[in-house]
Amino acid sequence: MELGERYRLEGGVETVIFHSEQTGFTVLELSADGELVTVVGEFAGIAVGETLIVEGVYATHPKYGLQLKADKYERLLPATAAAIASYLSSGAIKGIGPKTAGRLVARFGDETLTVIEQNPARLTEVSGISPKKAEQISNEYRKLFGIRTVMLYLAKIGVPAPFAIKAWKKFGPQAQEIVSQNPYVLCCEEIGVPFETADAAADAAGLAPDSFERIAAGILHVLRHNSMNNGHTCLPEPKLLETAARLVGTDSYHVSDVLEELVARGELVRLDVKGEPFLYVPRYYEAECYIASKLALMRDQRGEGLTPDLEAAISALEQKQGITYAALQREAIVTAVTSPLMILTGGPGTGKTTAISAIIRLLGQMGEKVALAAPTGRAAKRMTELTGVEARTVHRLLEVDFDDGSGVTKFKRGEKNPLPCEAVIIDETSMMDTLLFESLLRAVKFSCRLILVGDPDQLPSVGAGNILSDLIASGKLPVVHLSEIFRQAAKSLIVTNAHAIVSGEDPRLDARDNDFFFLPEQQSARICATAADLCARRLPKSYGFSPMWDIQVIAPTRVGAAGTGELNRVLQQALNPPDERKKEFSSGPQTLREGDKVMQVKNNYDLLWEKEDGEEGLGIFNGDIGVIELINRPSSSIIVRFDEGRRAEYSFDMAGELELAYAITVHKSQGNEYDAVILPLAEGRSRMYYRSLLYTAVTRAKKLLIILGSASAVRTMVQSHKRTRRYANLRFLLGEVCDG
Numbered sequence: 148m149e150l151g152e153r154y155r156l157e158g159g160v161e162t163v164i165f166h167s168e169q170t171g172f173t174v175l176e177l178s179a180d181g182e183l184v185t186v187v188g189e190f191a192g193i194a195v196g197e198t199l200i201v202e203g204v205y206a207t208h209p210k211y212g213l214q215l216k217a218d219k220y221e222r223l224l225p226a227t228a229a230a231i232a233s234y235l236s237s238g239a240i241k242g243i244g245p246k247t248a249g250r251l252v253a254r255f256g257d258e259t260l261t262v263i264e265q266n267p268a269r270l271t272e273v274s275g276i277s278p279k280k281a282e283q284i285s286n287e288y289r290k291l292f293g294i295r296t297v298m299l300y301l302a303k304i305g306v307p308a309p310f311a312i313k314a315w316k317k318f319g320p321q322a323q324e325i326v327s328q329n330p331y332v333l334c335c336e337e338i339g340v341p342f343e344t345a346d347a348a349a350d351a352a353g354l355a356p357d358s359f360e361r362i363a364a365g366i367l368h369v370l371r372h373n374s375m376n377n378g379h380t381c382l383p384e385p386k387l388l389e390t391a392a393r394l395v396g397t398d399s400y401h402v403s404d405v406l407e408e409l410v411a412r413g414e415l416v417r418l419d420v421k422g423e424p425f426l427y428v429p430r431y432y433e434a435e436c437y438i439a440s441k442l443a444l445m446r447d448q449r450g451e452g453l454t455p456d457l458e459a460a461i462s463a464l465e466q467k468q469g470i471t472y473a474a475l476q477r478e479a480i481v482t483a484v485t486s487p488l489m490i491l492t493g494g495p496g497t498g499k500t501t502a503i504s505a506i507i508r509l510l511g512q513m514g515e516k517v518a519l520a521a522p523t524g525r526a527a528k529r530m531t532e533l534t535g536v537e538a539r540t541v542h543r544l545l546e547v548d549f550d551d552g553s554g555v556t557k558f559k560r561g562e563k564n565p566l567p568c569e570a571v572i573i574d575e576t577s578m579m580d581t582l583l584f585e586s587l588l589r590a591v592k593f594s595c596r597l598i599l600v601g602d603p604d605q606l607p608s609v610g611a612g613n614i615l616s617d618l619i620a621s622g623k624l625p626v627v628h629l630s631e632i633f634r635q636a637a638k639s640l641i642v643t644n645a646h647a648i649v650s651g652e653d654p655r656l657d658a659r660d661n662d663f664f665f666l667p668e669q670q671s672a673r674i675c676a677t678a679a680d681l682c683a684r685r686l687p688k689s690y691g692f693s694p695m696w697d698i699q700v701i702a703p704t705r706v707g708a709a710g711t712g713e714l715n716r717v718l719q720q721a722l723n724p725p726d727e728r729k730k731e732f733s734s735g736p737q738t739l740r741e742g743d744k745v746m747q748v749k750n751n752y753d754l755l756w757e758k759e760d761g762e763e764g765l766g767i768f769n770g771d772i773g774v775i776e777l778i779n780r781p782s783s784s785i786i787v788r789f790d791e792g793r794r795a796e797y798s799f800d801m802a803g804e805l806e807l808a809y810a811i812t813v814h815k816s817q818g819n820e821y822d823a824v825i826l827p828l829a830e831g832r833s834r835m836y837y838r839s840l841l842y843t844a845v846t847r848a849k850k851l852l853i854i855l856g857s858a859s860a861v862r863t864m865v866q867s868h869k870r871t872r873r874y875a876n877l878r879f880l881l882g883e884v885c886d887g
């Protein structure tokens with residue numbers, strides 16, 4: 148047996164170790180050629196006793212050892228009466244237990260399965276089976292084998308297997324018929340086949356390029372593409388018509404007719420905003436409506452006035468902390484504990500965290516159970532450190548039920564199972580997208596106090612929507628904006644320059660004795676070389692910073708001569724060059740080596756980590772940074788050590804979740820902070836040279852920031868105040884519900 152080679156095995160299913168109804172992911176043991184082989188793959192309703200032919204490659208899972216990863220399988224129907232009896236007795240088909248199985252086989256013998264499939268009425272010849280039950284049994288059986296047929300059919304038209312189960316779930320036994328008439332149905336959200344794949348299948352099936360189905364799919368594709376890649380929850384009608392017409396290669400009148408029909412069918416929603424029509428896929432429209440109406444209702448819940456007791460409690464806290472809250476901080480604290488809803492904003496060093504700590508303590512004194520959360524793991528950790536109260540990621544707070552990779556995350560917490568707390572405080576709210584915010588609101592009771600903290604000048608969320616800015620702009624919710632920079636913080640040029648940048652002023656680049664430095668450098672190659680020298684030699688020597696844990700290079704783009712791709716190549720060479728004692732593994736275009744700094748690039752809720760003292764936990768999250776400790780070829784696994792000594796084991800096929808992280812993009816750095824940040828900015832123009840990107844990068848630095856490159860690039864960024872335009876109508880909708 149060779150790792151990586153294809154194998155074809157035939158055998159009986161001995162045990163089904165794991166099966167997910169949602170995704171079809173199955174782990175089973177197959178008895179093939181006298182050996183028991185663990186097989187994993189996406190299977191539909193496999194039962195013990197069945198005979199399978201599976202095809203795939205062997206891989207080693209860090210925890211479970213050697214497994215055949217099957218990407219293709221075939222089910223062989225049991226042929227003899229005895230095999231059929233044992234198959235049916237195993238409970239493979241709902242409604243048939245061992246007793247009924249025995250009777251069926253006694254009556255129909257080798258023909259039993261054919262009768263079940265093709266002639267269910269005859270099943271009533273067996274005592275105990277009513278016509279209704281006969282129908283049920285037949286439907287169950289057809290479902291089981293229908294998925295296999297759909298899989299084979301989709302493979303034939305070029306659609307990969309994992310979509311088959313989703314297609315079956317949506318369309319049931321009619322899946323093949325529906326897909327063959329209109330392959331574009333596979334592009335819907337629940338199935339998620341790319342437009343181009345469906346387009347190729349439709350073309351091969353002879354569907355006309357100007358057919359209703361194709362144009363409708365094009366319109367929906369434009370909307371989905373824009374929500375996933377450009378952050379829009381909707382699009383203005385003229386823009387949608389124009390883009391869809393270009394995509395499908397027809398005129399916008401024709402597209403407009405199809406669009407009307409889609410609106411009439413409820414597949415698109417049109418919202419008129421002061422005479423301007425916007426179009427949504429229903430999911431985003433519903434999310435915005437839900438957010439607006441829930442917030443409006445929450446806003447109208449109880450509210451207490453400022454009492455002498457509260458005044459006294461705040462004064463007592465001031466005494467205990469040894470500070471006097473500034474007027475705006477006090478206003479924030481009072482508003483938070485007397486109103487059902489509040490938004491707290493402010494730039495770095497304006498005392499947000501100090502105010503949150505006070506709010507948490509006062510709410511605790513009032514007997515309220517408070518939950519703290521932030522969108523990223525690092526932001527949650529920072530909140531925990533600064534407030535002394537445990538904060539979780541929003542996903543953890545809402546208890547992820549499953550995430551099938553399609554972007555549709557299901558949570559255990561929701562309207563039927565709300566969070567058991569009286570107040571929720573969310574930090575870094577600017578990173579919350581529309582769908583996550585809707586999930587959060589569904590999980591809080593109407594009477595729950597909600598405090599949203601954030602800085603709307605940071606980059607907006609990766610996902611669609613512009614929640615924090617829209618809520619502030621609506622003017623319908625209490626907002627306290629902290630603007631005073633505290634003395635302690637005002638000494639820091641990182642803080643004062645960040646405030647200058649946000650106000651459109653040039654930051655000071657000439658200081659030599661503070662925490663914000665500018666090193667002029669013209670050529671990109673020199674920029675990369677100097678960044679490497681700073682990380683490898685100068686900063687560790689002068690400040691004692693560790694290149695792996697304390698210093699982070701953050702660049703505006705991935706591509707280009709000073710993008711993260713090139714920087715990672717140069718930095719890897721400087722900090723962790725090839726060495727015959729260090730094992731390597733190639734993952735896509737990158738080579739991972741023992742000793743490399745890497746970043747987890749997607750949320751993985753199931754990844755187990757362990758600490759040396761035996762403490763264990765689940766979950767390594769998007770943005771977590773670690774170092775590769777070991778690449779183990781025999782077991783095809785990679786061990787990465789993350790902060791606090793958490794070690795996680797990746798199989799080679801999970802290596803795509805890791806990327807070199809000597810340099811990361813500003814977008815990836817959102818919500819995280821590092822002791823020292825190096826920001827390379829090459830001379831020239833870039834789509835990514837704009838103000839909020841510079842501001843976000845600068846505010847990632849806690850103790851030291853070095854801009855490396857061109858002063859004119861800094862100036863270009865400060866002056867380019869293109870607020871990332873995001874189409875969303877939460878602001879309008881909130882106004883409508885609150886005023887209407």
Ligand SMILES: Nc1ncnc2c1ncn2[C@@H]1O[C@H](COP(=O)(O)OP(=O)(O)OP(=O)(O)O)[C@@H](O)[C@H]1O
Nearest residue numbers: 470471472473495496497498499500501633635636
């Ligand atoms: N009322 C106050 N009087 C004196 N110092 C204060 C007061 N409030 C906050 N500070 C100090 O100002 C600094 C910044 O405060 P804090 O960390 O609360 O701000 P922040 O807005 O959360 O900043 P950042 O976003 O940069 O973390 C801290 O050193 C804090 O101790």
